[in-house]
Amino acid sequence: xxxxxxxxxxxGAGISRESGxxxxxxxxxxxxxxxxxxxxxPEAFARDPGRVQDFYNERRRGLVDNKIAPNPAHLxxxxxxxAFAGDFLLVTQNIDDLHERAGSRKLIHMHGELxxxxxxxxxxxxxxxxxxxxxxxxxxxxxxxxxxxxxxWFGEMPFExxxxxxxxxxxxxxxxxxxxxxxxxxxxxxxxxxMAGARTVELNLEPSEGASLFEEAVYGPAGTVVPGWFTDLxxxx
Ligand code: APR
Numbered sequence: 151x152x153x154x155x156x157x158x159x160x161x162g163a164g165i166s167r168e169s170g171x172x173x174x175x176x177x178x179x180x181x182x183x184x185x186x187x188x189x190x191x192p193e194a195f196a197r198d199p200g201r202v203q204d205f206y207n208e209r210r211r212g213l214v215d216n217k218i219a220p221n222p223a224h225l226x227x228x229x230x231x232x233a234f235a236g237d238f239l240l241v242t243q244n245i246d247d248l249h250e251r252a253g254s255r256k257l258i259h260m261h262g263e264l265x266x267x268x269x270x271x272x273x274x275x276x277x278x279x280x281x282x283x284x285x286x287x288x289x290x291x292x293x294x295x296x297x298x299x300x301x302x303w304f305g306e307m308p309f310e311x312x313x314x315x316x317x318x319x320x321x322x323x324x325x326x327x328x329x330x331x332x333x334x335x336x337x338x339x340x341x342x343x344x345m346a347g348a349r350t351v352e353l354n355l356e357p358s359e360g361a362s363l364f365e366e367a368v369y370g371p372a373g374t375v376v377p378g379w380f381t382d383l384x385x386x387x
Contacts, residue, residue: 152349154387156237158314158321159227160339164328164355166246168221168373171212175330191304199284199298206299207281210264213246214279220252223327223376228253230380234387239317243329243336245301260308260336266300269293275300308335318342325351325379328372331358340364353379 163173173179188194189205212218220228231238231254240257242249245264249257267278272291278300287294302308318324324343331337340350340363352364353375361367368375 152322154236154323154349154383156317156321157234157239157323157325158317158339158343158348159238159240160324160326160329160336161227161240161242161244161249162327162329162336163244164330165223165242165372165376166221166244166248167328167355168223168371169246169248170218171246171248173328173330175332186304192306195298195303203282203284203299206264206301209245210279210281210299213264218246218248220248221373223372224248224252224254226377226380230384231256233384237317237320239314239321241314241317241336241339243333258310258314260302260310260314262299262301262309264299264301267297268300270296270298272296311335314339315342318348319346321346321348323351323383324348325353326358326364327353327376329354329358331360351379 167173174181184205189202195202227240238256240249240254241260242257243261245262247265265277265279266275267282268275269288269291271293272288274290276289282297282299285294286297288297318339321343324340326340329336337360340360343350350364352358352361352367354369355371356369368379
């Protein structure tokens with residue numbers, strides 16, 4: 151096997167499922183109970199900001215619940231990152247903070263972070279663990295009415311795409327974990343990694359939309375599959 155010097159890992163909601171957070175597109179997923187168009191677009195926020203704030207307030211409250219904790223899959227990625235001597239980048243679509251709570255540091259939240267809020271007036275973003283309201287004042291500029299969750303809605307550009315594509319173009323291993331492969335640009339990362347000549351691996355509960363694009367796959371719950379797979383990888387390096 152060729153030497154592994156540079157790794158990009160992509161994670162989605164499936165990695166946090168065993169921590170008690172819901173995925174989006176499974177039968178019991180978030181999009182089965184609420185419409186994307188009502189809560190996760192800039193248009194929804196313009197039309198009914200209170201409804202959108204409520205949706206994210208509820209999810210933020212769920213996240214700060216001290217019963218929610220990283221599971222063995224988050225922990226295995228953090229442990230691997232620490233031990234691996236090469237380049238490593240973890241790109242998550244998740245807005246929860248379970249990767250950082252597990253100890254991951256080389257991490258990009260491409261869809262933003264639930265535990266941060268951003269001011270539409272001054273552009274500052276800050277740690278935020280409380281509820282947000284339509285009249286919440288920005289602690290930086292003091293203006294009310296512009297605060298929103300620091301998350302990427304449908305129709306908005308994900309964060310740090312230049313850095314992500316740079317890493318994908320240089321990687322020799324790409325691992326996708328717990329994502330259904332429905333949402334671009336993340337769903338296209340496997341193709342970028344293949345173009346770079348990388349080995350591509352899917353670790354998911356079931357074959358994703360883009361399953362045929364991966365050279366290898368292991369199907370099963372992330373809490374079991376991910377620690378085993380990364381232990382084997384570390385042993386093979
Ligand atoms: N272990 C591994 N995978 C799992 C587990 C588990 N315990 N439970 C579910 N899965 C898998 C599902 O089979 C599914 O393929 O995780 C995937 C979750 O897919 P989605 O719900 O579509 O979540 P995700 O791919 O992260 O969604 C992408 O869509 O709505 C937006 O912005 C949101 O970041 C999100 C993006």
